[in-house]
Amino acid sequence: MSNLQLYAHAIGYPAEKVGGWGIEMRWELIPKPRSVFLRVKCLKCSNEQIVFERTSSYVKCTVCDELLARPAGGKAKIRGEVLQSLS
Numbered sequence: 001m002s003n004l005q006l007y008a009h010a011i012g013y014p015a016e017k018v019g020g021w022g023i024e025m026r027w028e029l030i031p032k033p034r035s036v037f038l039r040v041k042c043l044k045c046s047n048e049q050i051v052f053e054r055t056s057s058y059v060k061c062t063v064c065d066e067l068l069a070r071p072a073g074g075k076a077k078i079r080g081e082v083l084q085s086l087s
């Protein structure tokens with residue numbers, strides 16, 4: 001299993017789709033192999049959910065739809081309370 005496939009697995013992206021990507025995308029996607037998941041608590045309704053630290057999409061609370069994280073180039077900007085890092 002390549003690093004890229006491992007990474008894809010970590011973000012829940014189907015590995016088959018990753019296979020077609022070029023080498024450039026590969027380097028762009030893995031600046032450092034240190035990405036983690038964060039346990040984030042929604043400030044509005046106190047729901048806890050797991051957010052990928054380097055998410056490239058907007059993450060909303062599954063309960064109240066409050067924005068929990070937004071992409072910011074590298075690490076996401078977390079808007080909720082970070083309770084724990086899961087590496």
Ligand SMILES: [Zn+2]
Pocket residue numbers: 042043044045046047061062063064065066
């Ligand atoms: Zn919420």
